[in-house]
Amino acid sequence: MLIDGHNRKVDYLRISVTERCNFRCQYCMPEKPFSWVPHENLLTYEELFAFVKVAIDEGVTKIRITGGEPLLRKNIDVFINMIANYAPHIDLAMTTNGYLLHECAKELKKAGLQRLNISLDSLKSEVAHHIAQKDVLAKVLQGIDTALEVGLKVKINCVPMKGVNDTELVDILEYCKSKNMEVRFIEFMENAHANVKKGLNSQEIQEILKQKYDFIKNERTGSSPSQNYTCEDGYRFGIIEPHLDDFCNDCNRIRLTAEGYLIPCLYFEDALSIADAIKQKDIPQAVSILQKVLQNKPEKNNWNDQQQELSQRAFYETGG
Numbered sequence: 001m002l003i004d005g006h007n008r009k010v011d012y013l014r015i016s017v018t019e020r021c022n023f024r025c026q027y028c029m030p031e032k033p034f035s036w037v038p039h040e041n042l043l044t045y046e047e048l049f050a051f052v053k054v055a056i057d058e059g060v061t062k063i064r065i066t067g068g069e070p071l072l073r074k075n076i077d078v079f080i081n082m083i084a085n086y087a088p089h090i091d092l093a094m095t096t097n098g099y100l101l102h103e104c105a106k107e108l109k110k111a112g113l114q115r116l117n118i119s120l121d122s123l124k125s126e127v128a129h130h131i132a133q134k135d136v137l138a139k140v141l142q143g144i145d146t147a148l149e150v151g152l153k154v155k156i157n158c159v160p161m162k163g164v165n166d167t168e169l170v171d172i173l174e175y176c177k178s179k180n181m182e183v184r185f186i187e188f189m190e191n192a193h194a195n196v197k198k199g200l201n202s203q204e205i206q207e208i209l210k211q212k213y214d215f216i217k218n219e220r221t222g223s224s225p226s227q228n229y230t231c232e233d234g235y236r237f238g239i240i241e242p243h244l245d246d247f248c249n250d251c252n253r254i255r256l257t258a259e260g261y262l263i264p265c266l267y268f269e270d271a272l273s274i275a276d277a278i279k280q281k282d283i284p285q286a287v288s289i290l291q292k293v294l295q296n297k298p299e300k301n302n303w304n305d306q307q308q309e310l311s312q313r314a315f316y317e318t319g320g
């Protein structure tokens with residue numbers, strides 16, 4: 001079992017398989033980074049998988065493939081299949097912008113992927129275009145339909161932003177309800193890379209939704225980052241509230257980048273590399289680095305502290 005320095009059980013690994021992306025979302029990567037990590041510095045699937053095995057053997061039970069845009073990494077289904085074959089009991093999911101999903105949803109399902117979180121910030125094509133800086137909506141909606149058709153479980157991620165998509169929250173919820181998908185509204189997390197004036201906090205999101213729905217707050221169970229709410233008709237949605245003081249109380253997550261950095265927290269820049277240990281097949285060393293990173297895991301993020309400098313961490317590196 002993996003326990004961090006604050007006595008929290010860590011059983012969830014998120015792997016960012018590439019920092020590259022085909023969108024330029026205002027809240028994440030509004031501009032192309034000065035340079036990309038060179039391809040030769042990326043861990044191969046075999047190397048990533050060697051660490052995945054270490055993590056699973058040490059107690060990880062949930063794995064999410066993310067990015068950048070994970071569907072840009074060639075043959076991602078091969079990597080998924082390696083994990084699914086090694087540990088069929090693992091909860092195996094992916095977060096994607098959905099743009100390339102129509103073409104590959106079937107292969108992903110066949111490879112052993114169970115669940116998808118798909119980002120959808122607007123149902124208006126000009127607003128989606130403004131956010132992603134590309135005409136994306138039609139392809140994303142097609143990708144969502146295909147994913148559902150092939151039997152993948154889908155949740156929708158939406159980042160509400162003042163004056164951008166805040167008038168659409170009810171429509172987005174209705175759309176998700178009509179397709180039997182849970183929506184999760186994510187509070188915008190301020191960071192040095194983003195180009196967003198203001199995100200909506202959980203209270204503001206709830207006030208907008210309350211104009212149309214009656215809902216109750218569910219009791220929190222497990223370590224899901226999402227606070228769930230249930231509407232009168234039984235529909236459930238979530239809000240991810242990283243600005244709340246107790247958000248990190250039961251954080252169970254650790255992140256691995258495509259270059260092999262293990263990152264203990266989405267907010268801070270700390271990281272240790274497992275790349276050399278994995279390339280040298282030194283498994284005890286990889287375990288020891290993993291344990292060190294867990295000991296370094298901060299108690300909580302600083303998003304609720306206005307006095308702090310902006311987080312320098314890029315979401316496209318960590319995968320969110």
Ligand code: SAM
Nearest residue numbers: 028067068069096097119157188189315319320
């Ligand atoms: N490219 C994929 C996607 O967009 O779904 C996966 C990577 S993306 C970094 C993962 C999630 O992080 C997305 O749902 C995105 O909306 C969210 N995200 C990115 N930047 C964010 C920010 N500044 N605040 C809140 N959520 C953010």
Ligand code: SF4
Nearest residue numbers: 021023025028068097
């Ligand atoms: Fe790309 Fe996802 Fe970041 Fe948007 S949120 S720029 S799709 S990595």
